[in-house]
Amino acid sequence: xxxxxxxxxxxxxxxxxxxxxxxxxxxxxxxxxxxxxxxxxxxxxxxxxxxxxxxxxxxxxxxxxxxxxxxxxxxxxxxxxxxxxxxxxxxxxxxxxxxxxxxxxxxxxxxxxxxxxxxxxxxxxxxxxxxxxxxxxxxxxxxxxxxxxxxxxxxxxxxxxxxxxxxxxxxxxxxxxxxxxxxxxxxxxxxxxxxxxxxxxxxxxxxxxxxxxxxxxxxxxxxxxxxxxxxxxxxxxxxxxxxxxxxxxxxxxxxxxxxxxxxxxxxxxxxxxxxxxxxxxxxxxxxxxxxxxxxxxxxxxxxxxxxxxxxxxxxxxxxxxxxxxxxxxxxxxxxxxxxxxxxxxxxxxxxxxxxxxxxxxxxxxx
Numbered sequence: 001x002x003x004x005x006x007x008x009x010x011x012x013x014x015x016x017x018x019x020x021x022x023x024x025x026x027x028x029x030x031x032x033x034x035x036x037x038x039x040x041x042x043x044x045x046x047x048x049x050x051x052x053x054x055x056x057x058x059x060x061x062x063x064x065x066x067x068x069x070x071x072x073x074x075x076x077x078x079x080x081x082x083x084x085x086x087x088x089x090x091x092x093x094x095x096x097x098x099x100x101x102x103x104x105x106x107x108x109x110x111x112x113x114x115x116x117x118x119x120x121x122x123x124x125x126x127x128x129x130x131x132x133x134x135x136x137x138x139x140x141x142x143x144x145x146x147x148x149x150x151x152x153x154x155x156x157x158x159x160x161x162x163x164x165x166x167x168x169x170x171x172x173x174x175x176x177x178x179x180x181x182x183x184x185x186x187x188x189x190x191x192x193x194x195x196x197x198x199x200x201x202x203x204x205x206x207x208x209x210x211x212x213x214x215x216x217x218x219x220x221x222x223x224x225x226x227x228x229x230x231x232x233x234x235x236x237x238x239x240x241x242x243x244x245x246x247x248x249x250x251x252x253x254x255x256x257x258x259x260x261x262x263x264x265x266x267x268x269x270x271x272x273x274x275x276x277x278x279x280x281x282x283x284x285x286x287x288x289x290x291x292x293x294x295x296x297x298x299x300x301x302x303x304x305x306x307x308x309x310x311x312x313x314x315x316x317x318x319x320x321x322x323x324x325x326x327x328x329x330x331x332x333x334x335x336x337x338x339x340x341x342x343x344x345x346x347x348x349x350x351x352x353x354x355x356x357x358x359x360x361x362x363x364x365x366x
Contacts, residue, residue, distance in 0.1 A: 027047075027049045027065070027067075027089050027090060028049060028050050028090050028093050029047045029049055029050075029089055029090065029093075029094050030048050030049065030050040030064070030093070030094060030095055030096070030149035030153075031047070031048035031094070031095065031096045031097075031098060031138060031148070031152060031153075032045065032046070032047060032048075032074075032094055032096070032098070032125075033045070033047075033048075033097075033098045033099070033100075033130070033134045033135070033137075033138045034046075034074065034097065034098070034099045034100070034103055034111065034134075035099070035100040035103050035134045035135070036100070036102055042070045042071065042072065043070060043071055043072070043073060043074060043076075043077055043103075043111065044068065044069075044070050044077075044135070045068070045069055045070070045071065045074055045077035045078070045081075046066065046067070046068045046134060046135055046138045046139075047066070047067045047068070047081065047089065048064050048065070048066060048138050048148055048149050049064065049067060049089075050064060050147070050149055063141070063147065064142075064147045064148050064149055066138055067081055067085055068135060069081040073111060074111065074112070094125045095125050095126065095149065095153045096125050096127075096128065096149070096156070097112065097125050097127045097128070098128055098129070098134060098152075098189070099112075099127070099129055099130070100129075100130060101129060101130075101209060101211075104129050104186075104202065104204070104209035105208055105209045105211070106208070107207055107208060108207070108209075109182075109207050110207075112127075124169055125169070126153070126156050126168055126169060126187070127168045127169065128156070128168065128186055128187040128188065128189060129186050129187070129188045129189065129202045129209070130188075130189045130190075130196075131188060131190045131191075131199070131202075132189075132190060132191040132196075133191075137189075137191070137196060143194075143195040143196065144195060151195070151196075152189070152196070155189075155197070155198050156187060156198070159198060162232055162233060162234075165187050165198070165219060165223065166184075166185055166186075166187065166201065166219075166222075166226070168184075168186050168187055182204070182205075182207040183203075183204060183205050183206070183319045183320045183321055183323070184204050184321060185203050185204065185214065185219070185222065185319075185321050186201060186202050187201055188200055188201055188202045188213055198216070199213070199215070199216065200213055200214045200215045200216050200218065200219045201213065201214045201219045201222070203317050203319040203321065205317065205318055205319045205320075210317050210319060212313065212316075212317045214310065214313065217306065218306075218309070218310045218313065220233060220235070221303075221306055221307050221310045222310050222314075222322075224251050224271060224273075224307075225253060225269060225307065225310065225311070225353075226253075226321070226322060228251065229250065229251055230248040230250070230251030230273070231248065231249070231250065231251075232248065232249075233247070233248040233251075234246075234247055234248075234278075235247075235248065235275070235303065237299070237303070237306075238302070239280070239295075239298045239299070239302065240298075242280075244277075244279055244280045244295075244299065244302075245278040245279040246275040246276060246277055246359075247275060247276045247278055248273055248274070249274045249275060249276055249360055250273075250274040251271065251272070251273050251274075252271075252272045253269065253270065253271050253272075254270045255267060255268070255269055255327050256268035256269070256270065257327065257328055257331065257332045257335065259332070259335055262334070262335075263335065264332075264335045264336075264345065264349065265350070266349065266350035266351065266352060267324055267328075267349065267350070267351045267352070268351075268352050268353075268354060269307075269311075269322075269351065269352070269353045269354070270353075270354045270355075270356065271307065271353060271354070271355045271356070272355075272356045273303070273355070273357050273358070274358050274360050275299075275358070275359055275360065276360055276361055277292075277295065277359050277361075280295055295359065296357045296358065296359055299357050300355050300356065300357045303355050304353060304354075304355045307353045307355060308353055311353060315346060315347045315348075315349075315351065316347065318343065318346060318347050320342075320346055324351070325339075325342040325346065328342070329342075
């Protein structure tokens with residue numbers, strides 16, 4: 001009995017008012033936005049702080065607080081905010097970094113590197129681009145009955161589950177280092193009605209935003225070309241003017257580096273998709289084996305054209321999102337002439353996609 005009483009006394013001491021008062025002073029930053037202040041090179045850093053209104057033992061009403069400050073870098077801006085706003089900013093649980101398109105065109109990773117210097121660094125937050133007025137967006141309290149932070153992060157989380165967008169975590173760029181070439185695609189938000197929506201990806205070359213974007217569908221195919229499993233991705237299109245819809249059950253991608261006379265001739269990319277046919281623009285849901293084979297050919301031709309267009313956009317932008325340069329350098333070093341050589345060769349080398357479609361199940365089969 002004495003042990004039980006002693007344990008209770010210890011618990012009471014551990015949960016005293018001092019700890020509670022310290023916790024109340026912390027401002028948990030959920031979203032950080034980074035832009036330039038006017039025409040200057042001063043950073044304008046915006047914070048969306050998550051809080052609870054009418055907090056009680058059972059919870060409370062979630063709310064967002066918007067705070068903004070300027071500084072020479074993110075660390076400087078945070079320090080100024082701590083002097084201007086009561087409480088202490090905590091970025092340990094930050095879930096999203098949003099950068100403006102203007103800031104994205106000026107080596108944004110060089111500025112974001114400093115986040116690793118925070119005592120409790122927020123490197124597992126998402127990194128994305130916003131193509132609009134960043135301060136205006138982050139100052140919103142709610143979108144569609146959700147707090148701003150829950151809405152933005154929720155959009156990314158759901159699309160990530162469906163495998164339709166690249167997984168951009170800040171840690172990939174800060175601690176993991178850039179790819180062989182610092183070329184990548186960041187998820188892109190844009191203004192929509194009274195809120196915001198995901199709108200494909202923004203292409204970066206050498207860590208700088210190129211100003212060229214991939215739409216939603218092109219982003220989907222870029223992720224497949226990048227090697228994602230593609231599970232449950234929905235692909236839609238038209239066959240003879242009629243809509244078709246398929247759901248990816250599995251995806252497999254391979255690169256094939258081909259040489260001629262000791263030099264690089266072309267690169268083949270094979271993309272094998274096992275799919276479930278949902279809709280094929282047909283009046284009947286009954287399919288014969290012959291009709292399925294014909295559908296596979298037609299869908300293959302449609303997807304091949306779309307994949308070819310994605311590759312053409314990447315080459316035109318000179319953005320090696322698929323890291324093909326690394327593939328050549330690592331597995332065919334005798335064909336690789338160096339980084340500068342690859343930058344010159346990549347836009348004009350022949351890159352040939354080969355798509356193979358296999359329909360697994362369709363419902364009724366005659």
